[in-house]
Amino acid sequence: MRIGELATKSGVSVRALRYYEEQRLLAAERTTSGQRVYPPKALDRVQLIQQLYAAGLPSKTILDLLPCVDAGVSTPESLARLSLERNRINDQINSLIATRDRLDAVIAVATDSTHPCHTP
Structure with missing residues (x-):
């Protein structure tokens, strides 16, 4: 093509x-x-x-x-490199999940009509 x-x-x-x-x-x-x-x-x-x-x-x-x-x-070196990259990506995923969970908590507070910070 x-x-x-x-x-x-x-x-x-x-x-x-x-x-x-x-x-x-x-x-x-x-x-x-x-x-x-x-x-x-x-x-x-x-x-x-x-x-x-x-x-x-x-x-x-x-x-x-x-x-x-x-x-x-794969060679031992390439397997090590692949594992390193996979672990780095897993760390990124875990960090993103933690950030999403924090945002979910902020959203929950902001939408809770009984919370003092709630604005209609």
């Missing part, structure tokens, strides 16, 4: 796809006229890259982890 089609299907800008190529996170073949052509599996790759970015992983870390994803084989 061409870059525009991949951008549309993935919801990622053409500029972002070019950046992924520059960072060696995504590969495309070139036609004789120089146009990028991506294999069908590129859509899954872009979605994975987006998820990893959203989780806070930098492109260098993603680049280091992609061979494990592609080959389905």
Whole structure:
């Protein structure tokens, strides 16, 4: 598929796809006229890259982890890195849950008509 089609299907800008190529996170073949052509599996790759970015992983870390994803084989070092990132993400999730719970408590107080801080 061409870059525009991949951008549309993935919801990622053409500029972002070019950046992924520059960072060696995504590969495309070139036609004789120089146009990028991506294999069908590129859509899954872009979605994975987006998820990893959203989780806070930098492109260098993603680049280091992609061979494990592609080959389905991990080294002790890559497993340690994956575990470290998973633990970091779990910490983020727990922090977000704690923040949500605090907001829920503030909302409950603010909507409690018997509480002195309640404003109608």
